[in-house]
Amino acid sequence: MTEDTTATHLTDDALDRLTTALTAYTAMLEKATTGGGGGTPPAPPATPAPTAAQVEGLDAAFRYRLLRTLMSATGVEEVTGRVERRNRALEVTAHPAGTTVTHLQLVGDPVDDDSPGPRVQGVVPLSSGRVSAKTLRQAGIDVDGAFDDLRLLAGPAGPVVAVAPPLSVPADSHPDTH
Amino acid sequence: MFLSLAQLYGTTEAQQAEVLRVNALQLNRWLEEVWATGGTIPPILGTPRSPFLGDVDAVAVHRLPATLLTTRASGVDTTGADNFTGTPGPTTDGGLALVWDHLVYAYLVESTGIMEVFAEVVRRLLIGETLSATLTGPSVEWLRTTEDLFFKDPPIFAITGVVSQVRPQARANRRNAYWRMFGMDLPHPVPGRWGSSTETAWKADTGAGVNTDFRAKWTELLRQVWLGVENLSNSSGAKPTDPEYLRLLCEALRDMMNNRRRGGQLAREEFAYVATASWFHLTVASSSPIVTDLQCAATNPADRLAALANRVGMQSAARSRELFDLARPMSRFLRAIELGVFDTGPRAEQLFTDATLRSDLTTIIDNWQSATGERVKERPTGSVPPPSAQPLRVPTPAPGVPATNGVKA
Numbered sequence: 001m002t003e004d005t006t007a008t009h010l011t012d013d014a015l016d017r018l019t020t021a022l023t024a025y026t027a028m029l030e031k032a033t034t035g036g037g038g039g040t041p042p043a044p045p046a047t048p049a050p051t052a053a054q055v056e057g058l059d060a061a062f063r064y065r066l067l068r069t070l071m072s073a074t075g076v077e078e079v080t081g082r083v084e085r086r087n088r089a090l091e092v093t094a095h096p097a098g099t100t101v102t103h104l105q106l107v108g109d110p111v112d113d114d115s116p117g118p119r120v121q122g123v124v125p126l127s128s129g130r131v132s133a134k135t136l137r138q139a140g141i142d143v144d145g146a147f148d149d150l151r152l153l154a155g156p157a158g159p160v161v162a163v164a165p166p167l168s169v170p171a172d173s174h175p176d177t178h
Numbered sequence: 179m180f181l182s183l184a185q186l187y188g189t190t191e192a193q194q195a196e197v198l199r200v201n202a203l204q205l206n207r208w209l210e211e212v213w214a215t216g217g218t219i220p221p222i223l224g225t226p227r228s229p230f231l232g233d234v235d236a237v238a239v240h241r242l243p244a245t246l247l248t249t250r251a252s253g254v255d256t257t258g259a260d261n262f263t264g265t266p267g268p269t270t271d272g273g274l275a276l277v278w279d280h281l282v283y284a285y286l287v288e289s290t291g292i293m294e295v296f297a298e299v300v301r302r303l304l305i306g307e308t309l310s311a312t313l314t315g316p317s318v319e320w321l322r323t324t325e326d327l328f329f330k331d332p333p334i335f336a337i338t339g340v341v342s343q344v345r346p347q348a349r350a351n352r353r354n355a356y357w358r359m360f361g362m363d364l365p366h367p368v369p370g371r372w373g374s375s376t377e378t379a380w381k382a383d384t385g386a387g388v389n390t391d392f393r394a395k396w397t398e399l400l401r402q403v404w405l406g407v408e409n410l411s412n413s414s415g416a417k418p419t420d421p422e423y424l425r426l427l428c429e430a431l432r433d434m435m436n437n438r439r440r441g442g443q444l445a446r447e448e449f450a451y452v453a454t455a456s457w458f459h460l461t462v463a464s465s466s467p468i469v470t471d472l473q474c475a476a477t478n479p480a481d482r483l484a485a486l487a488n489r490v491g492m493q494s495a496a497r498s499r500e501l502f503d504l505a506r507p508m509s510r511f512l513r514a515i516e517l518g519v520f521d522t523g524p525r526a527e528q529l530f531t532d533a534t535l536r537s538d539l540t541t542i543i544d545n546w547q548s549a550t551g552e553r554v555k556e557r558p559t560g561s562v563p564p565p566s567a568q569p570l571r572v573p574t575p576a577p578g579v580p581a582t583n584g585v586k587a
């Protein structure tokens with residue numbers, strides 16, 4: 001492997017030798033990482049949780065988009081779906097299949113007795129429909145609470161999700177949404 | 179408001195034009211239903227105490243009792259203007275109450291001259307044959323509804339009844355509301371037929387309740403947003419973008435508008451004026467029956483309005499196109515500001531980093547600059563030292579300056 005080979009002058013023979021060397025190098029790396037053959041491949045790097053400022057910014061953008069939709073009546077539709085706990089994450093799925101769920105809107109209890117509605121706790125972005133419990137806890141969300149009263153609202157910027165604990169919204173106000 | 183109703187009728191021009199055929203009595207009742215249903219920001223948009231309309235009770239204190247409201251329901255049916263459901267009409271979208279436009283929407287649409295042009299169109303159609311037009315059925319329906327809803331005294335006790343013996347002129351009342359909220363008058367005078375063009379009694383007795391510095395703060399906000407857009411992808415060199423300063427500007431605008439809304443002031447007026455403006459906007463939004471019958475069909479609202487104005491010997495505003503394009507985006511943005519959506523630095527930063535907001539704000543900047551002639555995007559160049567990216571003082575809502583009757587502030 002002492003001959004000089006540039007990308008613009010690769011011969012078939014040189015390309016074969018380069019591929020072989022790369023394959024061997026990859027195998028060597030895998031062995032070093034897993035401590036021998038047959039080990040579990042390393043997990044892909046975890047997506048860093050969004051910072052508080054990022055969550056705040058996303059919340060503002062989300063609210064503006066929803067307000068924009070409501071003021072132009074261009075179509076907020078309820079879609080069905082569910083929220084499930086899987087391992088240490090919350091997974092949101094919407095129907096029909098293939099609908100992209102981009103945000104989780106969390107609604108808390110009313111602030112006081114004469115409040116006309118529930119209080120928003122925040123919006124967290126979803127990655128492939130999932131959000132980690134750690135992210136939710138950082139947003140002050142009780143991840144052990146019930147998430148069985150769910151509204152999915154589909155707007156032009158992608159479906160958004162409102163999760164309301166049973167006590168904050170009458171159960172009969174959201175029929176057939178879970 | 180009527181643009182939202184049209185959207186609920188469908189997405190085609192023909193479907194949306196059906197709204198213009200609905201009976202005036204039904205539409206009047208529908209407005210009552212919208213008022214009763216809306217007026218509170220949906221919980222997922224803010225806290226229950228969000229200062230929408232200035233007071234959470236602004237709607238409740240004017241709302242009809244529920245039973246009385248449904249005793250004579252509008253029965254508006256979005257499948258056809260001739261249908262009557264016997265129940266209240268659509269007032270929600272996806273279960274969330276419709277949010278009507280901000281007062282600035284009415285101001286911008288009226289700035290095109292559309293109200294005065296249609297006043298003259300309706301007058302001529304009703305008192306003579308100077309327009310030499312033979313109206314089709316849908317146009318006759320539009321004519322009657324328009325006169326009934328907007329050129330008669332409103333039904334007694336109606337939510338849109340913001341005319342009385344103590345404020346008898348709707349034109350003057352609207353100018354009064356615009357003046358108080360934005361410190362701006364309409365660019366055209368009151369036509370001589372309807373009053374004196376020099377009559378400015380509506381400016382009297384506003385006291386300190388005028389947002390005289392709205393325009394300066396608003397323009398500065400647009401300039402700062404544009405700085406952010408310009409420097410969004412800068413990775414080196416000076417970056418004058420300052421989200422915290424944007425926040426301060428948003429807060430100043432929010433506070434000055436909320437000041438005018440204390441105790442629910444201007445809430446009913448805003449609702450009535452926005453409904454009026456949206457009716458005429460909807461009429462020229464497509465080549466509707468009345469536009470077609472008057473042979474004023476064109477490809478956009480501004481050209482249709484210009485053609486209608488020509489038909490009655492008037493001129494619409496030269497920048498009508500920009501004003502129409504500006505009205506709804508600016509209305510949405512001011513609503514969001516009033517709701518405190520951008521009341522922290524990270525939130526305000528979204529004004530130029532979020533794709534939807536950036537697109538809306540760029541539309542607003544382009545159209546505002548063109549409509550008003552204020553150069554938002556340009557800064558002085560040449561041998562003079564470059565100006566600071568922002569003024570020395572942080573923005574605060576200035577106390578209003580009482581206007582003297584007959585003297586423009």
